[in-house]
Amino acid sequence: MLAHDGPTTGGGRPALRGHAVATVSARAAGRAGVRLRRGTRARPLDGRGIAISAGAHAVIVDDAGAQALWTTIEPVLRAGVEPDRLLATVPDGGREVVSGILAQLDAHHLLREVEPAADEVAAFAHLETVTRRPAAAARLVASTTLRVTGDGPVAHAVGAHLAAAGYARVLGQPTTSNPAAAHAPNVLARVERLGAGDAWHGVAFALGDSRTLVVGPGNRDADACLEVAALARLARLGAPEEPAAPESLPAALVGAQLALAVLASTARACDGTAPGRWPEYLVTSDGLVSEPRTHVALPRLVHEGRALDVDAWTSGAAHDEHGDAAALRRLEPVWDPVLGLVGEPMSLDLPQLPVGLAALVDDDGRTLGGVGTTTAAARLDAALDALRLPADGPVGHLAGSLGLGVSASAARVDAVARLVERSDLGWRPVWRDLASMRPDVRRLHVALTRHLARPVTVSLHASEVGLHRVDVRDLDGDLLGRAVAADESAATHGALLRAVGLTQWQESGAGLVPAEPAIDVLDTRSPDVRRQVDRWARAAVATGALHLVEPERAGDWATVGVHAVVASWT
Incomplete structure (x- = not known):
């Protein structure tokens, strides 16, 4: 079958x-x-x-x-x-x-x-397609009072559609438009349902400007927070040239879409369907093309939450490791082109040897670069780097270093490595001949100094806590790559990986990206660095030297496959 x-x-x-x-x-x-x-x-x-x-x-x-x-x-x-x-x-x-x-x-x-017969409302045929209990939904339609708030053709269109669908009463409530916001996204219509105690409950809304119209949600009821988040997201796209005044054809289309979202809410109420975790909207462009899109509005991770002890290393070990390709699929809603939190990481015309590269353009027009052992790893690196600002805020986490990753261990390592590399741990210089290191380390060094013709200095420092830090700098002293690990070879490999990636980009001559991207020079994601730093962090937590916390509301980020940890010294 x-x-x-x-x-x-x-x-x-x-x-x-x-x-x-x-x-x-x-x-x-x-x-x-x-x-x-x-x-x-x-x-x-x-x-x-x-x-x-x-x-x-x-x-x-x-x-x-x-x-x-x-x-x-x-x-x-x-x-x-x-x-x-x-x-x-x-x-x-x-x-x-x-x-x-x-x-x-x-x-x-x-x-x-099989239900008792009900008087069919005009929307019964549609209810038959969207709910398991169409007769019950029809009775609910016939007994529900709605309120449509808004001025203009969209509000008038949705009010007419809802009345024609058979809702008991559809009340209109005008709003006072703000001329100063004519070019900004506006709420064009808001639909609420009258509940117990004469309280009004949000159902769905339509908002947008002359370029983009957002209608829904279609998988859960609306509330003020969803409305504010959608408005804020559209505002970051920049103001269109024309004011937010849909003409009659778009208004009729959006009004019908909003009425269908209200009927979907009635259907969910009859079926007892759980609301979707993230709201789904119909987004209509100025070319009258409508597409379903998910809006992932992730919160700032600025408050401490659950403390992590050594049990954290075993509780998620069986299920928290994902391949890069699978992790990217889970992250796709985050870079939705209209409602996404960040831009989409793409390889474009960047060379992918000797290391993988990816580019991501943020809302401020900056090009962020991702580096990895593969193209998928580079795309993931760029996405997580871009997510750091909405997660951490413009001034960083006040309690320590925030780490993000697509598994619990990756987030721990990202947090701990960032804490360690900026801490005074009694770093002392150590000499080590690169010729004695692993073959993969030597290959990266050859790629950087010979194939890419970038003369560099590689400096190794040892700490009092059993970790090594490696810096790769050009002849002007500019930092090209850095990594920390328990083993010198692992740290050197991680630092050279970042340095090769940055130099490979700068020397590529790629036409679709600027020559000077914003690339994080600290490696926290190469396999050996991850394994060694995570092992060291477990021992440090066990002895009480290191404090790890899962931030409050980290669970929201986990819905798209991103884990978060804050590391600090005790």
Whole structure:
């Protein structure tokens, strides 16, 4: 059996394949009756199975035995039946298959509950497509009072759409526009629902300017914080040339989108759907192209939270390591081109040998550079570097050094390495011949001094706490790379990696980036540096010399795969 969300055509097979599920999903397994969603079609696929589909959702039954069973149960499902009674009528050999079909239909939004009849509101056909309980949603629509706040064509359009949908009352509340903010993003319409105690609760909003319009959320109810965050994000894009006054066509489109977001809220209330962690919006450009986008608004990590002891090294060890490619996928909402917190890290026309490079342009127009052993590692380096400002603030963390990483260990190392490299630990110079170091260290040195023709000095310092610091400087004394580690070779490799990356960029002649990027010269992410500094930090925490804290609200950052730790001396 194949399950597929998206249009099903005769030209290709859906990509997601799975065996028949042995148990019906929790929602479909109870005694409540279920039926097929109205408009669901079942059609043969030229001997390749039967496609059961409605809208953008589809399940394909491709086993011959399962197809025969589907043909038998289809009329019963269209009429409505309790799942356990349906399974009781199926021979033992077919129950697992039928159970799997029901589970797939439910997972792909093709089942509806059998409900008492309700007076159909105008929006009933739409509710049938978005909620498992359309009759209950219709009754809720018919008994709900809404308030639309706003002036102008968007507010008028959404008010008309909501009244036509069948809501009990739709009240209008004008606002006083601010002429000084004509070129800035404005709230064009706000929809609230009347609740218990005559209190108004936010549902959805539309805001924007003549260039970008944001409507939603579509996966949770709105509140003042979401509205402020979305306005602030659009304001950072810069003011458009024209005032925020949508013409009639965009206003009608945005008004309809906002009405659909309100109906989605009603559907969620009936289904008991948990709100999404991050709000999802429909964003319409000035070319009238609408796309769904997620707004990740991460908080500043300026307050101390949970102290981490040596148990932190084992509690997350089994599940907190992610490959760079997987970590980048989790971070994608952070660099959404409209609502993103930072720019997208890209390799552009930068050379990728001998080290990986990536560029990221922030809201202030600065080009941040990322360096890594691979292109993916460099992209991750640039993204985490860009996230440091929204996480740490413009003046840094007052309690210590903040570290960010895509795993708990990476965040610990980032924090500890930044604390160590700026601390007076009795650093004393130590001489070490580069020729005696590991081959990979020597290769980086050759790449820097011969292939890139950058004469440098490599200085090694040892501390009183068992760590080494290596600095790579050019002949003018400018710092090109730095790293700390327990082993001299690991620290030298990390420092040379940053120095090679910076020089490789400067000498590349790449046309899509400036010649002088903002690159963090401190290496905290190369594998050997991470392993050694993390091992040292565990011992330092155990002896009480080092204090590690997970900042308050670090859990918000973890939703996009970023861990945070603050390190300080005790």
